[in-house]
Amino acid sequence: MTDTPVIAIEKLTRRFGDTVAVDGLSLQVAQGEILGYLGHNGAGKTTTVRLLNGVLAPNDGHVSVLGLNPLRDGVALRRRTGVLTETPSLDERLTARENLTLYAEMYGVPRAQIQDRIRDLLETFGLAERATERVGGYSRGMRQRLAIARALIHEPELLFLDEPTSGLDPVATRQMHDLIRAFVGQRERTVFLCTHNLTEAQRLCDRVCVLEQGRLVALGSPRELAENLAAPLRLDVEVAQGQLGLARATLEQLPQIETIEPAETEASLTVTVTAREGIPALNAALVQAGVPVYRLLPHEPTLEDVYFRLHQDEAPEGRPQAREVGV
Numbered sequence: 001m002t003d004t005p006v007i008a009i010e011k012l013t014r015r016f017g018d019t020v021a022v023d024g025l026s027l028q029v030a031q032g033e034i035l036g037y038l039g040h041n042g043a044g045k046t047t048t049v050r051l052l053n054g055v056l057a058p059n060d061g062h063v064s065v066l067g068l069n070p071l072r073d074g075v076a077l078r079r080r081t082g083v084l085t086e087t088p089s090l091d092e093r094l095t096a097r098e099n100l101t102l103y104a105e106m107y108g109v110p111r112a113q114i115q116d117r118i119r120d121l122l123e124t125f126g127l128a129e130r131a132t133e134r135v136g137g138y139s140r141g142m143r144q145r146l147a148i149a150r151a152l153i154h155e156p157e158l159l160f161l162d163e164p165t166s167g168l169d170p171v172a173t174r175q176m177h178d179l180i181r182a183f184v185g186q187r188e189r190t191v192f193l194c195t196h197n198l199t200e201a202q203r204l205c206d207r208v209c210v211l212e213q214g215r216l217v218a219l220g221s222p223r224e225l226a227e228n229l230a231a232p233l234r235l236d237v238e239v240a241q242g243q244l245g246l247a248r249a250t251l252e253q254l255p256q257i258e259t260i261e262p263a264e265t266e267a268s269l270t271v272t273v274t275a276r277e278g279i280p281a282l283n284a285a286l287v288q289a290g291v292p293v294y295r296l297l298p299h300e301p302t303l304e305d306v307y308f309r310l311h312q313d314e315a316p317e318g319r320p321q322a323r324e325v326g327v
């Protein structure tokens with residue numbers, strides 16, 4: 001493990017005509033990290049991946065990947081990185097095995113190792129039994145799995161995955177998550193993961209970066225983001241039977257309470273408090289009013305809450321505000 005970031009992005013900008021796809025983005029990714037890259041359709045995720053792989057040139061700013069300049073050192077870089085693009089192109093006329101062999105040769109995998117590696121990957125991705133069929137007859141999920149196997153054929157140090165579980169069934173999705181973890185765990189390798197799946201990001205990623213209109217609007221671990229940005233906090237308050245009216249009247253007086261609604265269960269209310277710190281005051285007020293409190297259950301904030309929250313409060317002039325946490 002080194003302290004030098006595997007990916008260093010500095011004030012990166014890329015425009016397409018009047019569209020600013022990536023807008024002054026700065027971000028560093030450390031070795032051994034799984035970085036989740038989130039944002040609405042058109043936020044600039046794929047453009048970032050293309051810039052980091054030297055497929056596109058920036059209009060401004062600078063990127064360094066594994067210490068290399070992707071535009072200048074593309075060949076050297078591609079031998080050390082694996083990329084699953086958004087719409088992977090496979091050779092439809094060839095079999096899975098032939099597709100993998102072609103790539104292995106192209107990426108300079110030692111000849112003696114090629115067939116062993118292919119066998120392992122086909123096995124891992126559940127394609128061994130269909131390995132000699134033409135890819136033209138594969139289902140969408142099978143193609144996706146083959147494309148990921150292809151990205152791994154030369155044992156890259158850094159893997160770019162642009163929506164890897166799109167089109168995969170729940171079982172294959174879980175297998176993919178296990179594979180990503182195993183990939184990173186073995187030798188401190190690094191993953192840059194574009195995803196729309198917030199549960200996936202929450203489960204897998206060490207840090208997530210939320211992009212909006214090409215700008216970074218939040219960066220931190222899923223937990224940090226959830227704790228810091230998911231306010232107001234929702235919680236269920238269960239009180240003694242017949243005390244709901246008094247409980248509601250008491251809570252309505254508290255400045256920390258934003259909303260009060262009946263909860264699904266009887267004798268319960270679901271309230272939103274401005275921050276976690278409002279919970280003790282809520283409890284104290286109910287006790288003081290003589291309302292027996294049976295249960296206070298906060299809804300644990302998720303990355304999904306954060307995501308919707310972030311997209312709710314855009315700056316008045318329509319530009320997102322950066323909300324950096326834990327960096």
Ligand SMILES: Nc1ncnc2c1ncn2[C@@H]1O[C@H](COP(=O)(O)OP(=O)(O)OP(=O)(O)O)[C@@H](O)[C@H]1O
Nearest residue numbers: 016019020021039040041042043044045046047048
């Ligand atoms: N080659 C291109 N020519 C013109 N505009 C482009 C090009 N590539 C990207 N854009 C524009 O740049 C913006 C960012 O696109 P990008 O594909 O990076 O978004 P994304 O975050 O990957 O979205 P999605 O979640 O839909 O994959 C969009 O407005 C898109 O239309």
Ligand SMILES: [Mg+2]
Nearest residue numbers: 045046047086
């Ligand atoms: Mg994309």
